[in-house]
Amino acid sequence: MYRKELYVFDGSLPVPAVIRNYEQRDFPGLIAIQQESFPPPFPPELWWNTEQLGNHIRLFPEGALCIEVDGQIAGSMTGLLVGDEAVRPGHAHTWEEVTDGGYICNHNPHGDTLYVADISVRPTYRKLGLGKWLMLSMYDVVVQLGLRRLLGGGRMPGYHLHSEQMTAGEYLEAVVAGKLKDPIVTFMLRCGRTPVGVAANYLEDEESCHYGALMEWRNPFYK
Template sequence: MYHKELYVFDGNRPVPAVIRNYGPEDFPGLIAVQQESFPPPFPPELWWNTEQLGNHVRLFPEGALCIEVNGEIAGSMTGLLVKNESVQPGHAHTWEEVTDGGYIRNHDPHGGTLYVADISVRPTYRKLGLGKWLMLSMYDVVVQLGIDTLLGGGRMPGYHLHAGNMTAEEYLAAVISGRLKDPIITFMLRCGRTPVGVVPNYLEDEESCHYGALMEWRNPFKR
């Protein structure tokens, strides 16, 4: 199981933190993270529920990570394993389909791709860079399991501001070139993820015009 102790920084002040696998005792804190990360008008029924969280720790505990700061759960990240070919470019999918709506009952223990279902950090902790540490820790899981790649679809919340004069593909290219900055896509680039393509109707998200940007990280020990 995963357990990493480290320091994160609040300005110049080191703050102790722990990244570890989450369990049933953490469910109330994990739901609180969801509630704070996705406030209304985000639909409350899309927050994690105890059945989903129970599946995460039962079906793929290695992909169920949380980060604690001063003993409080400040963020989490969840994934599942899927077959490589089921999420390749040209094989269109939605977040709902590939994650089983967050229940991950389709987790494949023999899959070669770790697919990110969710990453969330409480707003009050976001200045500490916890999202990047969670992402880097999930890369550790990919290496430890010896699988090929980490993949996930990111929101493109800045796209609605430019949808009238560029396609989603052009918007992603503009973010990658540095001409534009997107809160989610730029964050993933900073974490070492690289773009695979854009998927229409990936999730219900008006800011992204319902597009998702597939971003991957390849295991450097696999060819």
Template sequence: MYRKDLYVFDGNRPVRALVRNYTEADFNQLIEIQQECFPPPFPSELWWNRQQLQNHVTLFPDGALCIEINEKLAGSMTGLLVHFDPDHPNHTWEEITDAGYIRNHDPNGNTLYVVDISVRPSYRKLGLGKWLMQSMYELVVEKRLTRLLGGGRMPGYHKVADRMSPEQYLAAVLNGDLQDPVITFLLRCGRTPLRVAENYLDDAESCHYAVLMEWKNPFLNRFR
């Protein structure tokens, strides 16, 4: 089981935090986090349900992480193992995550795929998302995987979709001309973009697009 005690900062004030695997006892709080993070117009049917969460802790508990502050869950991150072929990258979130049920988890996969990362809005100034991501990077190294991969939403894209293609929007974010709440965050976490994916998720803010973004295992050549 994974457990990491650390300090995060609320301004200049250190705050104790704990990253650990989530369990069935956390399900109610995990669903609350989803509701807070993805309010309408995000489809409520895409929030976690108890069967999905049960599969996470049963099929791949290593990929079920949460972070707590003062014994309250402040965020979570979930992943599964898949075999990813960069020469055939096209997929949707529903296809590659089994609609969040992860019954397609492949213990012999080469890629840790991010199903979801969520931090309660009231805790986002503490940098918890970066610590969850770092913990998943550690899992990639421990399991000697090729990469961490996932589709990043583009929630700012709908504001400029009438005058920019999604590729142009991504280029503007990479050039520093625009900031996107998700893509910019993932860049700050060390993720790099591979390509824009269309019809990735039922997500009106992103006009149903996402950016596939990876983190390559820097120790991979050592394992070969």
């Protein structure tokens, strides 16, 4: 199982942190992360529930990571394995379809793509760079399991400001070119992810005009 001890920085102050697989005892803290990260008017029924979290640690515990800071759970990241039939090029998919609505019952143990279902960090801890550490740790999982890549769809919350002037694909290209900044897409670029394309009706998100930016990280050791 996964465990990484490290220091994160609050300004110039080193703070001890641990990234590890989450367990049943962590469920209340994981749900609290969702509540703080996605407050109303985000629908509460879309927060993780105990059945979903139970599936995560039962079906693919390697893809269930959390980060503790000074003993407090401050963020989490969850994935599942999928095959090309689920995310093949030219095949439109939604977050709901590819993650089974977060229940990951469609986890394919023979898949060679680790698909990101969620990454969340408590707002009060976001200045510590925990999201990037979680992403880098999931790359470790990709390498350890000999997978081809990590893939996931992210929000494009800045797109609604430009949707009348450009398509979603053009917006993604503008962010990658450095002409525009998007808090989520730019974050994924900083984590080493590269764009694959955009998916229409990927998730219910008015700021993204319901598009998702599909971005991957390829395993440099994959044969």
